[in-house]
Amino acid sequence: MPRALPSLEEILDAAHVVAIPTRTRFRGVTVREAVVFAAPQGATEFSPFPEYADEEAATWLRAAIEFGWGETPAPRRDRIAVNATVPAVDAARVPEILARFPGCDTVKVKVAERGQSLEDDLARVVAVRASLGPSGTLRIDANGGWSLDEARAALEALAPFDLDYVEQPCATIDELRALRETARGLGTRIAADESVRKASDPLAVARAGAADLLVVKAQPLGGVQRALDIVTEAALPVVVSSALDTSVGISMGLHLAAALPDRLLAGACGLGTVALLDGDVTADSLVPMDGEIVVRRPRLEPEFLDRYAARPERVAWWRERIERCSASIAT
Incomplete structure (x- = not known):
């Protein structure tokens, strides 16, 4: 975990919700939704599947915060x-x-x-x-x-x-x-x-x-x-x-x-x-x-974030989910 959690406002300000089609159905999924963040340590991701309950999804958000705002262990191979x-x-x-x-x-x-x-x-x-x-x-x-x-x-x-x-x-x-x-x-x-x-x-x-x-x-x-x-x-x-x-x-x-x-x-x-x-x-x-x-950290491409931006109602759904999961992590 990062030494200090970013605020909810920081997390939401960094968030981009995307919906990317799959090339073939994969475990029932034909469009993959995810939230990617332009975070201080580099891009990070929060992408629990929609059916996962908030308790489980909060663990995924914890991982996203660690990777984007915290420290990453030293690599042993490249x-x-x-x-x-x-x-x-x-x-x-x-x-x-x-x-x-x-x-x-x-x-x-x-x-x-x-x-x-x-x-x-x-x-x-x-x-x-x-x-x-x-x-x-x-x-x-x-x-x-x-x-x-x-x-x-x-x-x-x-x-x-x-x-x-x-x-x-x-x-x-x-x-x-x-x-x-x-x-x-x-x-x-x-x-x-x-x-x-x-x-x-x-x-x-x-x-x-x-x-x-x-x-x-x-x-x-x-x-x-x-x-x-x-x-x-x-x-x-x-x-x-x-x-x-x-x-x-x-x-x-x-x-x-x-x-x-x-x-x-x-x-x-x-x-x-x-x-x-x-x-x-x-x-x-x-x-x-x-x-x-x-092994590397890719940079977010604004053109692709726009191209694959999720529909407004899905953006709202994911942002509300982040708010609930963030509250769970903070307690």
Whole structure:
């Protein structure tokens, strides 16, 4: 956290609310709304999804304030390897999606999408493995969408494709712990995401022995320093990811990944998702080149802030949300 919180007036004066279309539907999202701030330490972002309650969203605002008005931990590296992310698209679209991630030899595939079947997931994974080749690293992310039985069946069906890990296959820690035995026998690791960032106790999944590694995001955990503290205490390998952020939010994630000790950084990070947006707030978009992104803070571009400005009623909605979350942080 910053040494002194900026006033609500300072925060609102620095705020720009944007609405950026996505190139394809991503977890039901076709327009990504976010607030970016022209803050003293550089641009920062507040972008909890609209359905999140104020209590949860306040943690995201805390992260935005830390990154824009506070201090950032010293980096240990100046570039971060990133994975490509394939949404739950038809298998025929896989080459088109992967073309947006030049040089990435690790791919994370979304599975367990509501309204789709295991056969849809299999077709998507087959297409990714074919494009990636046998030596590339392949991960899947179910966002807690499977029951324990469904997860076991899915991992057995997907085992021939040499999965690096399955991210949040089930919703609960007990299910993850039970599934871990099956996954270990198949040579696949269990990664926890929602069980960290949406939990009242983000360390519970590590203490329960329910995951082999953690997927962490800076905004939902309250900022770079708090995420570092959680990761250090959990003592598990980590992949840093994003929540379909603009380049500003991606920069926060890059600074988290850059500050991790070598022993805790578990390969390519999920920070290439600006490639899934059909626009950005900067002319210096943080997208992968040769499979990596240089750690930096992009500058806000006034032309793009105007182009992607949200409708007045959405601006009012976000500003009111900031006011409520700011009051929560201050108490």
